[in-house]
Amino acid sequence: MQPIQIPFLEIISLLSVLHCLVLSLVILFSKFFRSKHNNYLGYTLLIIAIVGINNWFWDRGSNPTIISLLDLFLWQFLYPVTLLHFFQKTSEDETKKIVGIKYLYLLFIVLSVFNSVISLSTIFNLYSLPQTICTHVDQFYKAISFLSVIFPIYTIILSYRLVLHHKDNPSKKWLRQLWIYFSILMLFGVAFELYRFLYSEKLPFTYLWTFASIFLYWLVYKGFYQFKLSNDRYEIRTIAKKEKNQLATNTNTKNTHFNKLLLLIEKEKIHHDPNLSRDNVAEQLEISSGYLSQIIKENTTGSFSDFINYHRVKDIKALIKDPRFDNYSLLSIGLECGFNSKTSFYTNFKKETGLTPNQYKNK
Template identity: 55%
Template sequence: MNTKWIKWIWVFISVLELYGVILEGFRFVYGDKMPLTFLWIAVSVFMYWLIYKGLYQFKLSNDQYEIRNLLKNAKRGTVIDNSNDSSQYIRQFINLIEQEQIHHNPDLSRDIVAKRLGISSGYLSQQLNAVHGVNFSEFVNKYRVADVKKMILDPDFDKYSLLAIGMEAGFNSKTTFYNTFKKETGCSPNEFKMQHKMSS
């Protein structure tokens, strides 16, 4: 879950409180009341921003919930051709991805997967590098991007935002999602969607 905006709320409230204390201190020392115009403007802006952010987060969470249900009901599995995998552990890892969709967990780590496979995280990295020439994140993100592409091309997902689709595929932030998608496909999710809408 992205908590950066909660930290900004805390900072903003702290600044407002400090400003209020300074105003009261000025009144106490000099006996003059300073105008509260700036304070009320700041409070109003903050409240509007908070409402917008709350609605935005609610919409995003609601979209993710609906996408999750669509994926469960349709049992859409992620399939990437890895039939020539020589490592039994990589095959087991791929099976976890295709059957249990573990890559949709944004907190998925090398340690979690290694524990499921009964091997060390270092050995898992070694196997991924030897067989596929990639690290853990690159391997998992390849499947996440494949899922995103599939959802973008599926009319059932047209009403959902690209960010909600990316987050439900397992990315933990907008930046990571957009950067990884562009690295894998050579275009942004928006460009990918537009290209395929024009060609269909």
């Protein structure tokens, strides 16, 4: 019996598919990543893995029964919607929400029903279709090929609206990168479908999955880290919003503008904005930025940035002491309290406390 020879690129392609399958299961069943909105990313990767397994066998000219059964469903109309749903769930801008997104699933359902009716007759020979239907089968699959080109592009455009408002948020940078990678993969698939529509010939997907392997490794080593970090920050914010702020305002000072600044700090948490600037705060207080610096120097011992970072560290220390936040990373707490990078967080925390965040937590 001669051993089966599998080309190197096909091995890489199969490994990419299996990685995609494992990642989807990790997201869907791991307690660290499972959540209502993360599940949609897990569904997307799972569906893409199913598509990849189908294509891998078809490219090899093999057609196991399980692959034929999976082919009853037109998965290419499902994963663009689950991905779009994921970006919608991660969007915090209600004005960008897409109304009626659930209706997009109908295209997958309706076309899969028609495809199943045809396939159960032509492939599984369970029954015979009327001649009037048989004459339109080719037109049906030609329409499927055309929609496979149009539909992913439509969902890419819709999802772009959802990730656009993250452009000024450093912690959401990974979402934009995720959108770019997925869009490239989907457009690569669109090009294959366009060729199939124009020439009625299906190209092998080996090179597509070879490229996809690069994306999957990025998702593991970088995306998951940001993925967990973003989730932690969201949950920290949710818990913190439920708490009544019991910090006392400094009423010893006679400067009303400084008291208003303290209210903005303690009640509005303006210092949790990583892009907060002196000019922005002065505008809220309706005073000049120079006068703002003056009243801070009169009532504290430092500059505007020292004052803001002091309150950021103060909030971080309170969260570290709270046992409800023990399961969240220190970096996610630091970023949620207003620092825009790991370096800035650790440097300013040690400047205020003389300890690193880890040392402070252990102490």
